[in-house]
Amino acid sequence: MLDYIWGLLMLVSFISSAFTGRMEELTQAIFSGGAAAVTLCISLLGTICLWSGLMRVADQAGLIRLVSRVLQPFIRLVFRGLDPDSPAAGAICMNISANVLGLGNAATPFGLQAMRHLSEENQNAPVASDHMITFVVLNTASVQILPTTIGMLRSKYGAANPMDIMPAIWITSILTLIAGLSMNAALCKLRRRRL
Amino acid sequence: MSVLGAYCAPVVICVIVLCGMFRVQGMFSVFCGGAKEGLRTVASIAPSLIGLITAVEMFKVSGALDVLTSAILPVANILHLPQEVMPLVLLRPITGGGSIAMLDRLLDQYGANSMTGRVACVMCGSSETTFYTTALYFGSVGVKKIRHTLIAALAADLVCTILSGITVGLLF
Numbered sequence: 529m530l531d532y533i534w535g536l537l538m539l540v541s542f543i544s545s546a547f548t549g550r551m552e553e554l555t556q557a558i559f560s561g562g563a564a565a566v567t568l569c570i571s572l573l574g575t576i577c578l579w580s581g582l583m584r585v586a587d588q589a590g591l592i593r594l595v596s597r598v599l600q601p602f603i604r605l606v607f608r609g610l611d612p613d614s615p616a617a618g619a620i621c622m623n624i625s626a627n628v629l630g631l632g633n634a635a636t637p638f639g640l641q642a643m644r645h646l647s648e649e650n651q652n653a654p655v656a657s658d659h660m661i662t663f664v665v666l667n668t669a670s671v672q673i674l675p676t677t678i679g680m681l682r683s684k685y686g687a688a689n690p691m692d693i694m695p696a697i698w699i700t701s702i703l704t705l706i707a708g709l710s711m712n713a714a715l716c717k718l719r720r721r722r723l
Numbered sequence: 724m725s726v727l728g729a730y731c732a733p734v735v736i737c738v739i740v741l742c743g744m745f746r747v748q749g750m751f752s753v754f755c756g757g758a759k760e761g762l763r764t765v766a767s768i769a770p771s772l773i774g775l776i777t778a779v780e781m782f783k784v785s786g787a788l789d790v791l792t793s794a795i796l797p798v799a800n801i802l803h804l805p806q807e808v809m810p811l812v813l814l815r816p817i818t819g820g821g822s823i824a825m826l827d828r829l830l831d832q833y834g835a836n837s838m839t840g841r842v843a844c845v846m847c848g849s850s851e852t853t854f855y856t857t858a859l860y861f862g863s864v865g866v867k868k869i870r871h872t873l874i875a876a877l878a879a880d881l882v883c884t885i886l887s888g889i890t891v892g893l894l895f
Contacts, residue, residue, distance in 0.1 A: 677847075
């Protein structure tokens with residue numbers, strides 16, 4: 529899927545540039561794009577490292593297990609039939625906690641681990657299971673308590689209170705999540721009825 | 724509410740550090756180990772970021788985004804969204820890095836306390852990079868058929884876009 533999106537982005541860019549006469553700018557973008565990505569990585573490096581370190585401390589202090597216990601009712605509701613004590617459920621809890629803290633990139637390692645466990649439960653089939661889809665949808669509609677990156681950017685551009693945006697983000701992200709999960713549940717049911 | 728927001732990050736850090744002092748031996752070296760893991764995370768996402776951001780940069784200067792944006796501008800009026808955020812609506816599901824970069828520029832241009840700046844922040848804070856996340860997670864376990872994942876995820880993105888205008892309008 530990404531193969532097509534990535535390829536299409538570049539092909540469409542070439543065609544569009546040819547029509548609008550922006551081939552020089554396109555060439556420039558090809559050489560500056562990599563540099564822009566590296567600059568972004570460096571600016572994200574501090575935040576990600578700080579929170580990864582804090583997460584490790586929280587994990588060893590037993591705080592993550594505590595969060596997992598808090599999240600269990602949610603796991604039971606959303607991932608029907610998944611054993612809440614399985615390693616998959618544990619990794620899902622860690623991923624959700626990291627996401628909730630606004631650490632999108634720190635959540636990725638946990639997410640990849642969760643996918644590996646869910647894939648094993650699915651006998652490593654090439655067709656996605658309901659749980660896998662639910663998990664990915666959950667991750668594409670993230671709920672964060674602390675949007676740290678947004679806060680950092682807002683303070684950089686002189687917001688008097690960079691975090692006053694939070695209630696709006698909470699409401700929007702929770703409703704977005706509910707929409708995504710309901711859509712997912714409805715489509716799962718639809719497919720089962722067809723079979 | 725906003726005071727609560729300012730307290731959030733420091734309180735989380737204090738809770739972690741306080742628990743760590745009592746229950747974790749050599750807390751600082753544990754922290755450094757975790758931070759090193761963060762270094763590895765950044766290193767592991769860097770190649771895909773470089774590939775994707777180069778493609779997105781090409782896409783942006785090519786004028787294709789302008790064409791698409793002008794096509795969906797009428798939608799902005801219907802949803803009561805500032806027109807300036809429409810490129811972000813298109814970019815957000817494709818690239819996290821690219822949309823953060825665009826958010827950075829929007830905040831620079833319109834200010835952090837403008838309607839445009841706020842809507843853009845809510846949009847970025849309430850959704851994830853749909854295509855990137857989908858590709859990364861399913862790609863990592865070799866799943867070829869993702870069934871209805873994208874339909875559900877993109878429906879959520881649409882809801883997010885609509886709601887970011889509404890919540891900012893109501894709360895500010």
